[in-house]
Amino acid sequence: MSKMTVSVSPHIKDSASTSTIMRDVLIALCPALIASSIIFGLRALLVTAVCVAFAVGGEWVFEKIVKKPNTIGDLSAAVTGVLLAFNLPVGIPLWQAAFGSLVAIIVVKQLFGGIGQNFANPAITARIIMLIAFSSTMTSWVFPDALARAAAVLASPNTAISGATDAVSSATTLVILKGETGAALPSIQNMLLGIRGGSLGETSAIALALGGAYLLIRRVISWHTPVAFIGTVFLFTFLVKGSLDYSVYQVLSGGLLIGAFFMATDYSTTPNTDWGRVIFGVGCGLITVLIRIWGSYPEGVSFSILLMNILTPYISKATRKKPLGGVKV
C-alpha cells in the first residue's frame, strides 16, 4: 500500500477560501457596475475593464519580476481594479486609469508584501494619488449618456448644456450641498437610482446597498463598520445642520456608501475585532463629516478611510478580547 498522509488536525475545512471571498465581493459589485453602465454609458465598462486589466496584469508582472508565487488567482487584484474604477469619473483618460491601477497594485499593495500585508487600502490610496496628480480630470464630472442627460436636464433645467461635446458638466451633490454653486440638488429618487454627478460606481445607492446586503448575508463583511460609518455621518451632520433632508443627502452623496460597504470593510487594512470595526467606522464617519463641512475638499470618504487605515493595528490591539480564563501577565 502506498504511503498515507499524516498531517496535523483539523482534517476538514469549510469551503471558504480567499478566492471565494473575493469572488463574492466581485458579485456584490455587479449591481453597481450595471447601474453605472446605464447611467454613464458603456465607457464606464471600458474604464472598469482597463483598471481590472492593469491591476491584475500589474500584479502578474510584478510577481514574475520579483519571483514570487503568482497570486492573481485569489481575485483580490481584480477587486482592487473594480473598486478603483468605481472611484474615478467616467471621463478619466484611460492612461490615467491604467496608471492609477498600477500604483494601487504595485506601490500600495505589492511593495508592502502583497495581499494581507498592505496597511493602506490600495484603491483608496491610488485614488488620492490620482486626485493630486490629475486634479482636473479627476474632478470633471460628466454625464455622457443620453438617458442621464435627460435626467440632468429634468433635475436642473438651468444647467448649461454643451451640445458640442455631447456631455453635461455637472457639479457633484456634495459641491451643491456646500452651497458654492447655487445649483439645485437632484431629487431623492435620482439620488437612490444614481442619476447624479460623481465617480462612476459610487452614485447608485440602491445598487450599492444591494451589494452590501449580499456581502452581509454571505458573511463576507460584518455589519459593524458600515452601520457605524453611515450612522456617524448621519448623526453628526444632523447635529450640525439640524435638517433630516440634509443628512439624508449627506449619506447618499459622494462615496459614502461604496466606502462604507466595500472599502472600510477591506480585511487587511481594517481592524479584525467587532469593537475595533465599530471604532473604525465611527472614526471614518467623523473625519468624513469634518472634511465635507469644514475642509477645502468637497469629499472626505477616501481621506477618512486612509487615515483610519493607519490607526488600524492600534485599534485591533486595543480591542483584542480577553481570552476566556486568561490571567494577566
Place this chain on the structure above:
Amino acid sequence: MHSKRLHGVHVPHRKNTAGDKPVRLPTPAVVTIPMSMHIGAPAKPVVNVGDEVKVGQLIAEAGGFVSSPIHSGVSGKVKKIEDILMSGGQFVPAIVIETDGQQTLFEGLAAPSVTNLQEFVDAVRASGVVGLGGAGFPSAVKLSVKELSSIEAVIINGAECEPYITSDTRTMIDDADLVWEGIELLQKFMQVKRVIIGIEDNKPQCISGFEKRCKDAQGVEVKALPALYPQGGEKVLIFSTIGRAVPEGKLPIDVGAIVINCTTLAAIAKYIKTGFPLVEKCVTVDGSAVKNPKNVIAPIGTPLKDIFDFCGGFKSEPKKVLYGGPMMGLAVPDLDAPVLKNTNAVLAFTEKDAILAKESSCIKCGRCVAHCPFDLSPCDIETAFRLKKPEELDVLKVNICMECGCCAYVCPANRPLVQVNKLAKVMLRNYQTEQKALEAKQKAKEEAKKEEKK
C-alpha cells in the same frame, strides 16, 4: 465581558452510524497493546513472553500515581513485548498477544467491594478506566478530590461534537443503565449534589431518554446544548453548563466542576458492578473510504486493518486514517496501529479528502478571532510565533488554546494555525524554562558577590 455563548463552528454532523447498534468484531488473530494509552507514566508489564492470558486478566500495572493498569481483552499467549511507534511519534513498549479464539474469561473477575470513597477510587484505579472522550487522563486521578465539598457539579459529557463519531451516542442509548448507575455511584460516594448531563441537541433520543430518568431522580438534570463544535471540549462544556471559565493553568475542580465522559462513566459502573475491566471499546468506523460504516466493539489492541476489513474494507485506497474525529483526530501512518483505550472512532478517507490544502497569505479577515471559543487571536499568535517572540505568545495566552481547530477550519488562506499553536506552546515553554534558569544564575551571581564583599 463574555457573551453567554462561546463561539465555535458549525461542522457537518455526518453521524451516519448513530442509528445502528454496535456489532462485535470476531476475535482478531493478534492484538498489540501499548503500555501508554493514557496521560502519565507508562504501565509496567506483569506478564512475560510465553505466558497464557485470559480475558480481563491484568497484564500491566500502573507505573505511578498518574498512570493506569492494563488488562487483556483476549485469551491467548503473549508472543512478544516490543517497542512500537505510536502516532504521537514516541516509541512505547507493547504487549503482543496471539489469540486462541476461545475468549476464556479470567477466573479472578469479581465485582470489587466498594463501601466508601477510598474503595470507590481504588476500584476506579483498578478498572483501568481513563478519559475515554479522547484525552486519556486516568479517571481515578480525576476523582481523587481532596475536599469533596469543593465539587459543586459533576458534568457528564455526552456532547460528542466531532463529526462522524457516534460511539458516545450508542453508549447513551444502549448502556444508559450503566451511565445512570455511574451517576448514582458518584452521588453515593462523592456526595455530588448536582449532576448535569450535557448533550448536543442533535441527539434528541439521548436527551429524552435521560430526561425520563431525571424525573424521578434528585439532583440530576439534562442540559441540551446547541450543536456547535467544540461543545464537548471540557472548558467549553463547563462554561455552557455552569457558566464558569476555568482560569489558565487551573483545573475544572478549581471552579467546582468535574467533567466525565459518558462512556467513561459507563465503564466505571460496569467494573464496579461486574469486576469486568476496560478491555474493549465501541469504535465508530466511518469516513469516505469505508464501505460499510458502523459501530464496532473491538478488544483494545486490535489492529485497525481488522476493523476496516470487518466493515467491508475500502471503497478506494485510504489516503488518510484517523484516530478520533476529523477536527481533533490524530492521523496514523499505517493500518497496523491498534485500537487504544481512548479510541472512540477510526475514520478512513479517500485521496480526495486527504489532499492538503495549499496555504496562502493571511488576509487578516479575522475569522479565526471570531470563531475561537476562548477568544484568542490565532492570527496574532501565528505572527508572534513566526517573529519568534515568546513573551508576546504569553500575552496572547497561547497556553489556553485547546487545539480544537476552529481557527484552521474557517481560515480562507489555509494557514496551519493549530500546528503553529502547538509549536508556539513549546516555544513559550522553552522560553520560560530559559528565563527561570537565567534568573537562578543571576541570583547565584549576586549572592556570590555578596559573599565576596563579606
